[in-house]
Amino acid sequence: MDVAPDDAMVKIAHARTVIDQVEAAIARIEQGTYGKCESCGQDIDEAMLDVDPLAQGCMCHQAAGQA
């Protein structure tokens, strides 16, 4: 086996973060707030959602909100 257990843990932790983001996006869809910035409530650019459907913030707030 060429993957060290530590590497696997890092990958699993990352996968869990992605799952959290997917669940948060689904929750926003259910609440009708999907596509709106969590910080300022402004509509997130459609092109940005194309690139990152899990984006939680607009151009101004995306970087700050990212883990």
Ligand SMILES: [Zn+2]
């Ligand atoms: Zn914003």
